[in-house]
Amino acid sequence: MDALAHGKKAAVEIDRYLAKKAGREPYAESLEKIQVTMTLPKEVIETPMAEIPKLDPEERIKDFTAEVELGFDEETAKKECGRCLRCDVSWLAARDKSLQIASGSAPPPTRGEEGDSARA
Structure with missing residues (x-):
């Protein structure tokens, strides 16, 4: 980032x-900057990152121009894409909720709903 x-x-x-x-x-x-006040589902946060397959060291020393990271197969790539880059949070819904809170037509978020819960 x-x-x-x-x-x-x-x-x-x-x-x-x-x-x-x-x-x-x-x-x-x-x-326009908006504040997203939604949190991620627990199962999304706890899904571990897939390990990227790498070329064996014995093969690397034979060809220094070869790609070390081999990339994901299609199934792993799809799982990794679903893991989260906050894709579950619709920015339009977040904007609308923020506008409702600002106008007083919706209550402010309670503790645990606020803040960015992206992984470090």
């Missing part, structure tokens, strides 16, 4: 530099 953040930061700085050279306004980010 840090690499993505640094990449985005670099892209913004490059745009600012190029905009200044071209005499135009730099790109302004206009994304």
